[in-house]
Every structure is written in C-alpha cells, then in structure tokens.
Amino acid sequence: MADVIADPETDPHATYVLDPASVRALTSRVLASGEPMTTRTPMTGAPLATLPTSTPADVAVALDRARAAQRAWAARPVAERARLLLALHDLVLDRRSELLDIVQLESGKTRAQAFEEVADVAVVCRHYARRGPALLADRRHLGALPLLTRSTEHHRPKGVVGVVSPWNYPLTLSVTDALPALLAGNAVLLRPDPQGTLTALHALALLVEAGFPEDLVQVVLGGAETGAAVVERADYVCFTGSTATGRSVAASAGRRLVGASLELGGKNAVYVADDADLRRAVPGVLHACFSSAGQLCVSAERLIVHERVADELLARLVDAMGRMRLSTGLHWDADMGSLVGPAQLARVLAHLEDAVAKGASVLAGGRARPDIGPYVLEPTLLTGVTSAMACRDEETFGPLVALYRVQDDDAAVALANDTEYGLNASVWTRDVRRGRRFAARVQAGTVNVNEGYAAAWGSVGSPMGGMKASGLGRRHGREGLLKYTESQNVTVQRLVNIADLPGLRGAGYARALTGALRAMRAVGLP
Missing domain, CATH: 3.40.605.10 (Aldehyde Dehydrogenase; Chain A, domain 1)
Incomplete structure (x- = not known):
C-alpha cells in the first residue's frame, strides 16, 4: 500500500505517498459524513492521508x-x-x-x-x-x-x-x-x-x-x-x-x-537482582524500556538495580544504549524509531527538562535527533530522580527511564509498588524461585521473570491487565473471552418441586432437608 518515492535515510525531502485509490477503497465501508481529518506520519512529519470522520x-x-x-x-x-x-x-x-x-x-x-x-x-x-x-x-x-x-x-x-x-x-x-x-x-x-x-x-x-x-x-x-x-x-x-x-x-x-x-496507564518497574545474568539482562532491559520508543503501556520507566551489580550493569547498559540504531525507515536495521508526534515529544522533553532542572543527571541519551526524524529522541537514562520531579510518578510514555539503586529485594518490592499504577513488572534473577517470590509481592497484573513484557503478553492463554489505577478487567485467557458474554443459568427441576416435597410440611420439611444437607456434606458433594 505504501509507495515510497524517496528514501528518508538519505534524502531530507523524503516523503511517503499512499495510493489515493487504495485509501478510498479502505474508507468505502465506513459511515463518515463529518469534516475530513488529515493524519501525518511520524517518519517525516508530512501529511499521510486525508480521511472522513464520523x-x-x-x-x-x-x-x-x-x-x-x-x-x-x-x-x-x-x-x-x-x-x-x-x-x-x-x-x-x-x-x-x-x-x-x-x-x-x-x-x-x-x-x-x-x-x-x-x-x-x-x-x-x-x-x-x-x-x-x-x-x-x-x-x-x-x-x-x-x-x-x-x-x-x-x-x-x-x-x-x-x-x-x-x-x-x-x-x-x-x-x-x-x-x-x-x-x-x-x-x-x-x-x-x-x-x-x-x-x-x-x-x-x-x-x-x-x-x-x-x-x-x-x-x-x-x-x-x-x-x-x-x-x-x-x-x-x-x-x-x-x-x-x-x-x-x-x-x-x-x-x-x-x-x-x-x-490504562502504567509506571512499570524492572528489577535487576544481584544474581542476574547481565548478559541477558542488558538486552532485556533495553527491550523492556525502549521498544516502540517507550510508547507501550507495559514498557518500563523505572529501572531498579541491586547495588552489588549496579556499577557493572550501568557500564554495560550505557554502552549498549550508545550503540542503539535509531531510524525512521521502512527496513529491519533499527533498534528504536520515533515518537508519534510533536505533542508526545514535547511531553517527554518536559519530563526530562523538569528532572534535570531539579537535580537529576543524564547518564545516557537526552538529545532530540531531528537529523533522523522530527520526533526522534535518544533513549535516555536518568539518575537522581526524586518525588519533586514529574517523571518520578507520572507516566512519561517515551524513551525516558529513571535508575534507582536498592540494597535488597524488600526495598525493590517497596519501590516497585510505590505508584498508583499496577500494570506490568519485570525481575531478572538466576533463581527462578526468588523471581516468583518477588512477583507474588508486586502489585501488578503481570510480572515477567527474566523477560520485560513479551513473555506475559504472548502467553495469551493467561489473563493480562492492570491493578490499581491501571485498569479493570483482563484481555487474553478465559476472562478475555467470557467478559463479552452474559452468563445464563437454566435449571430444570424434575419429578418434585423443591419447596413442595410430597408429604412434608413445616418442621418435617426442615428436618428432611437438614438430613439431606448433612448427607451431601458427608459424601463430599460441593
């Protein structure tokens, strides 16, 4: 459907053209008599399509x-x-x-x-x-x-x-x-x-x-x-x-x-324990934090690291962030793309600038990259984030992550739960039992052990959703299907009426039913 008439990787005047006939065919089934709207592509900021509204x-x-x-x-x-x-x-x-x-x-x-x-x-x-x-x-x-x-x-x-x-x-x-x-x-x-x-x-x-x-x-x-x-x-x-x-x-x-x-929203945490395999944890953290440029409800915006491995993890992570390939091209050779538009870029930059003005330090990234795309921001890691800063508790929804050091799992759990949200969390440890114990204490609808979000998201036989201000109900699993139904109980009574058993009235009815209830308990009926 997309007809690329110039390469945005090499031509600053590149744009994307959609076949107007294809767009008309797509909207032909839609009831839309309202004023038209024009959408723009984040890749270049140029108009993408003009569409009717309903x-x-x-x-x-x-x-x-x-x-x-x-x-x-x-x-x-x-x-x-x-x-x-x-x-x-x-x-x-x-x-x-x-x-x-x-x-x-x-x-x-x-x-x-x-x-x-x-x-x-x-x-x-x-x-x-x-x-x-x-x-x-x-x-x-x-x-x-x-x-x-x-x-x-x-x-x-x-x-x-x-x-x-x-x-x-x-x-x-x-x-x-x-x-x-x-x-x-x-x-x-x-x-x-x-x-x-x-x-x-x-x-x-x-x-x-x-x-x-x-x-x-x-x-x-x-x-x-x-x-x-x-x-x-x-x-x-x-x-x-x-x-x-x-x-x-x-x-x-x-x-x-x-x-x-x-x-709904999230302020998700990823915890790297002191026994984590850092060779796995570093790429896992990158994916958890910067997939879709952080514009994912289950992505991590808080990186909690055990102090025993914090320096080594930080060195590896900063190096890996510096090598991430940023692009707005229609190809496979990129690690992170663009924010969706000017409003989202402004929000992320506002959180970044507020944090720096109030004493936070930028460990990696922190620069807009208009040379790559109009709304591209480097993956950014902060330290020294406090409750005085907007990015401490508000959902940023962008490639901006705060690093926190903790002494033990108890402190990590407390920090992970110190938010109004409860959507997703992640823990990295070689000890799966330890990971499960950590997960049981985290107030989040999904918790991944040795993965950022894809393991829980892709396990569609299990429910997915949020606690606290992160939402109501679940998608996926049994609940993700049966929520779209009304449960109906149709019960047929045979031979006798329950409230009118033959020959039984008043106290006799109560004695008979009491005996029946005791018998059902004795034989183990639910």
Whole structure:
C-alpha cells in the first residue's frame, strides 16, 4: 500500500505517498459524513492521508447495522466462527509486509517492533480458534437436589461490543480485543485513534476477506467525540488508553449499567537482582524500556538495580544504549524509531527538562535527533530522580527511564509498588524461585521473570491487565473471552418441586432437608 518515492535515510525531502485509490477503497465501508481529518506520519512529519470522520449520527447508524448483522452471526455455530479466525490468521501472515508498512507509517516504530503486532494478531487468532469453543460451551453444574435438579450454564453474547483503541499499537489494539468478542457471537463497533485509522481499516478489509460478514464489524472514524459516541451506545465497552480518560469511560458505562474493561496507564518497574545474568539482562532491559520508543503501556520507566551489580550493569547498559540504531525507515536495521508526534515529544522533553532542572543527571541519551526524524529522541537514562520531579510518578510514555539503586529485594518490592499504577513488572534473577517470590509481592497484573513484557503478553492463554489505577478487567485467557458474554443459568427441576416435597410440611420439611444437607456434606458433594 505504501509507495515510497524517496528514501528518508538519505534524502531530507523524503516523503511517503499512499495510493489515493487504495485509501478510498479502505474508507468505502465506513459511515463518515463529518469534516475530513488529515493524519501525518511520524517518519517525516508530512501529511499521510486525508480521511472522513464520523458524526454521532453516523455512529448510531453504524451501531444499528452491527446489531442487525449480529443476530444472524450469533446463530452460527461457534466452530464456524472459529474457522474464520484461522482464515484471518493466515491472511495476516501472508500480508505481513503490507501491514508492517502501514503500522510503521502511522506509529513511527521500527519494523521489528511492528512485527510484534502482526505476530500478536496471529497468536490471538490461533488461541481463541482452538480454545474458545470449549470455553463457550455449555457447562453442567450440580443442582440443588442431585439427580432431581439439572443446572446448565450458558454464555450468551452481549450484542454490540464497542472497542475504542489507541494509536501506539494500531494493529494489535484494534484487532485482538475484537476477535474474542466476535468469536463469542457479538458484533463490534470500533473507533480507532485517528493516528491508527489506516491500520484499522486495513484490518477490517482482511476480516471481510477472511469471511466475516461485511456489516458485522463497523469502523467509525474521528477523535474524542466519536469515541464518546461509541462508549455511550455499545452494549459492552473495551477501552485502552490513559487512566484519566478511562475513569470517564467507566463512569459513562456505569450510568448505563453496561460492562467495561479498561487497560490504562502504567509506571512499570524492572528489577535487576544481584544474581542476574547481565548478559541477558542488558538486552532485556533495553527491550523492556525502549521498544516502540517507550510508547507501550507495559514498557518500563523505572529501572531498579541491586547495588552489588549496579556499577557493572550501568557500564554495560550505557554502552549498549550508545550503540542503539535509531531510524525512521521502512527496513529491519533499527533498534528504536520515533515518537508519534510533536505533542508526545514535547511531553517527554518536559519530563526530562523538569528532572534535570531539579537535580537529576543524564547518564545516557537526552538529545532530540531531528537529523533522523522530527520526533526522534535518544533513549535516555536518568539518575537522581526524586518525588519533586514529574517523571518520578507520572507516566512519561517515551524513551525516558529513571535508575534507582536498592540494597535488597524488600526495598525493590517497596519501590516497585510505590505508584498508583499496577500494570506490568519485570525481575531478572538466576533463581527462578526468588523471581516468583518477588512477583507474588508486586502489585501488578503481570510480572515477567527474566523477560520485560513479551513473555506475559504472548502467553495469551493467561489473563493480562492492570491493578490499581491501571485498569479493570483482563484481555487474553478465559476472562478475555467470557467478559463479552452474559452468563445464563437454566435449571430444570424434575419429578418434585423443591419447596413442595410430597408429604412434608413445616418442621418435617426442615428436618428432611437438614438430613439431606448433612448427607451431601458427608459424601463430599460441593
């Protein structure tokens, strides 16, 4: 889809041109009668595409279309729905080069980090296609009176699931939350962030090509107003974004008594213990802190190091940071890309300048690199960060990391937990039991031992989400599927009525039921 007419690595006037006919084809299925918006690529700062936007009235019509399509979709066997996930799995891998181009152009990340998104979509497709039908299957439970009472648990779709996705992972976060919702029999109303619109529309085209009904997934375009319209209408809301906005989403859903899952901000810590293998830990820390230029909700912004290995780790880390390859090119030879735009660059620089003005020291990086790209900032490591500095407690969402030295694991746990957030954490140690003990004490929804975030993120059979101000609910695993359903208990009573047992009234009824309860306990019934 991307037609590169000049090489930004060698030509300062380079730009990227998208085929206008392809853009029109992508937006042809979208209800959008509002004013047009122009998006820009972080790679050069130049305009990328001009796209229509959806009004609240458009959102209402899109919701009606999705709801009409959902009725027939929910009637299909779950095994048939699962087969379409596997078809999408194959398409995503087959079209990976095209997807990588558009993810890079919209997000500014490197090609390798864009590939994380392609792989993630494939993994989620495979997992829910293979495991989802069993999770959604009807389940029998022990009835009130064994043999006479038959209780069955069913999982009914919510209806239309509203997904409001952010810009930082435009493919993963627009698609992977929608996939389990679709498998469960729902329709989806998706509002991608404007900066991730083209990626989301490309994913929609692949969904239709895989065999999903055209009206089942509705994409509406625009900013906060469009997102609010989705939140105010959907039967369930899945939101990924800032904690401040997440509170508003939760309040809106609460007023309507509909469910919501929220993955919000983080101030994640990585702890390097005194017995860590530094040959593994250094590249692991780099990936944990600077993947997608730190614009990842589970990336680390606090590096906690045991004092016994702090000097050696620091020497290795500073050397490795200095050798990182920065680029805004559509190729594989880069370690870190660009921030997404001028506002994000300004935020990170404000945190950096505030910290330095109040006494922090820059150990590595700290410079903007307009020679590479307009929003590129070197990976930066600070020491001497205190609570007087904004970057101590506020989420930076960029390649700015603070180093803290500690004397023992207790101090590391206390520092890791000293935040309103609780999304992700990481510990590096040769002793896995020690790592598990550390993890059990950390107030975070996921904790990785000897990995930054990819191990937990990629283990999609297990839940992923935040504690404290980092959100509500979970994606992935059983909960990531069943949250999109209403649990229904259908119970059949046979032969006799529970409240009207033949020949038993009053005290006699109580004595008989008491004896039955004691017998059920004695034989070990749950």
